[in-house]
Amino acid sequence: MRKIVIISGHGRYATGLQSTLELLAGKNKDLFYVDFTEEDTDETLKNKFMEILEENKDSEVLFVCDIIGGTPFKVAAAISNFSPKMELVAGCNIGGILESVLMKDQLSLFELAENMVEGSKKSTMVFKKINGSASAFNVPEGEGI
Template sequence: MKTLVIIVGHGNYGTGIGSSLKLLAGNNSGVEFVDFLEEDSDISLKAKLIKILESSEVAQTLFVCDILGGTPFKTCVELSVEGENMEVTAGCNLGAILESILLKDTMDIKELANNIVSCTKETAVRFEKAKPAVVSVSDNSMEDGI
């Protein structure tokens, strides 16, 4: 199923994610990056998104927004309610976005939206430093090193 992924967020979030994705996976068709800049309004953002949707010939669309509740998220929700086969996600990390880009044409839109959120939850971690093990140097068996 042909899928369009639109990555949108505040400032240069969209094109910034696009730059990272290009470095990691090269150019991918069916992916658009939209920035919500300081000079934009919700109306101009919606116009940018509509222009992309109208020029695209896809069966389904996944919006990937930077943060829940922001103008990009609200605008994408509004478009998804008006349209069909559209899902909106927010707060997803780069690894999850990359995976979704690579899988986008293999899943139905609800499955893809669930997958990107699930992947974000599974890959968000905190590194915990371990205390170094204490080695006794009184044992002469270590005189020669390894």
Template sequence: MKIIVSGHGNYASGLHSTIHLLAGDVANIEYVDFTDNMNDIQLSERFQRAVIGEDSAVFMCDLLGGTPFKEAVKLSQVSQKDIAVTSGCNVGALLEVGIELTAYSASAEKLAKKLVEISQVQTKVFHHRVIQVNDEAEGI
């Protein structure tokens, strides 16, 4: 199983930098940037090379409907490989799943759903709360 991270600009290499800082090199994750000097055909070719030798793969793309997402979907439709495509997943999900990826034997679809689920759980809004202190209480 392999995860291919892709997105516009340096999205993928930025996530690679973050994952490397937090966990070192994580096996079976490939990072493919879609830069302004590339077109959709070149990106498609990079995706095809990324899945060579893999039975299954999950694409983790930055935006739903963006070029990396569309090209990954196209590949999933014509390939004989088990390929799933996600969008909008976060670095926490990639970190959590990536560390266990070599032991993961489920289908690409199940791994994709796990990435999305973890991303949803980790997406929060911080709320400030006022804590009342009782000055008359004993102790600290």
């Protein structure tokens, strides 16, 4: 069964991710980007989601939202809560999203959701500085970048 991914978030979050994902992986007809702007309400956002769902009736759906508990998350949760053909994740980063989108045809819908969250965790880190790191950039000692 075909899987689609609906990415949504506050402001221009979704279309911002669109530009990044398309730069890294090209356009993908199974990805949809829905911004939640200050002109939107819960109802207008729901209508945007429902239009995509109506056009893709026979597809499984993974909603990807920016933050847990925000309006895009709440609206997607209300829509997906009772459907076995829908999953919802939130707080994922570009690394986790990209990896999962590239693997979506090899994974079940639930595995896709799990992989996106795990991939986001794996691609999140604190950079640990090393002594003399300036030399790694061919910068003479004592000079900043």
